[in-house]
Amino acid sequence: MARLYLLAASCNVWVLVLILASAFGAQLIFGEPPCPLCVVQRIAFMMCALGPVYTLVQSRANVLSYRAIAIGSGISIVSALLGAAAATRQVLLHILPGDRGFGSPLLGLHLYTWSLIAFICQIAATGLMLISSAWIEEKSVPPQAANVTVVAFLVIVVTNLLSVIAEAGFNWELPSDPVGYLLFK
C-alpha cells in the first residue's frame, strides 16, 4: 500500500506539472502573457505540488511515515485553498453579464475557472489520499523513481520563473492587463 501511495503522490505531482505546462503552452501559442492573478494561481499550483514532493523526498530513506504524509497533505491543502481564493477572485471579477473574461476560453471555460475546479479537485484528492493512509503500514518501502518527478517539478518552476522575469522586466508589479514581455522592450 505504501508503494501505491507513493505512486499516487508522483501522479499528483505530474498532473500539477502538466497543468502548469499546459498554461505555459497556452501562453506561448496564443501569445497571451499571464496576468498577475494568473501568476498567483500558477505559484499556488507549484506550492500544491510541493506537498507530494515533500512526501516523496522524505521517503528517500525508504520509509514512508505518517508524519511525512500528514505534512505533505497539509502543504498541499493549504496551498490549494490559497489558489482557490485567487481563482475565485478572478472568476468574480468577470462574472457580470457581458464581460468577455480574460484570455481565450478552453472548452467554454476560461483558464481561471478551470483553475478553480483543479484546486477543488486537488483538495478532494489530497483528502482521499489522507484517508488511504489508514491502510499504510510504516515499514520499509523499495526505492522509488522519485527523482524524475522532482526534476520535472523543478523544470516547470524555473521555466515559470524565467517567464515572469521576462514579463515583468525590472518592475516590481506586473501590469494588470499584460500584452508583452517588458524585459525585451
Add this chain to the structure above:
Amino acid sequence: MVYALFMILLLLTFGAIWRKHPLQFPLFLLTLAWILVHLLRDMTTPLTLSF
C-alpha cells in the same frame, strides 16, 4: 519582480525540504503568508491585479 521572489522562495523551500533543513517549514509559511497578504491587499483595494 515580486512574483519572481515568490518563486525563488518556493525554490528555497524545496531546497530546504531536499536537505531536510529546519528552515523548510518557516520558509513555506513565509511564502504562503506573503502571497496571502499580496492577495488580500488586492481584494481590499480597487482593482490592482484586476485581470
